[in-house]
Amino acid sequence: MTAPVKGPASYFPSIEKKYGRPIADWKALIRTSPLTRHRELVDWLKSEHGLGHGHANALVAHTLAEDSGK
Numbered sequence: 001m002t003a004p005v006k007g008p009a010s011y012f013p014s015i016e017k018k019y020g021r022p023i024a025d026w027k028a029l030i031r032t033s034p035l036t037r038h039r040e041l042v043d044w045l046k047s048e049h050g051l052g053h054g055h056a057n058a059l060v061a062h063t064l065a066e067d068s069g070k
Helices: 007-019 023-032 038-049 053-068
Strands: none
Touching: 007 023, 007 053, 023 038, 023 053, 038 053
């Protein structure tokens, strides 16, 4: 039996379903953005790509943690 997914990644299935793009696409978009701060990236995803706050926050948190090796 596998443990349930927790943290930001728990949002990924609903993000893919709601916005129709794979998580890898969203992460690539975040990584190629000239913005680097968490809040700036969240606000950008919300305003430019129509994501809700929770979904944008989960994507940014997971991507930045992955990139910092945490």
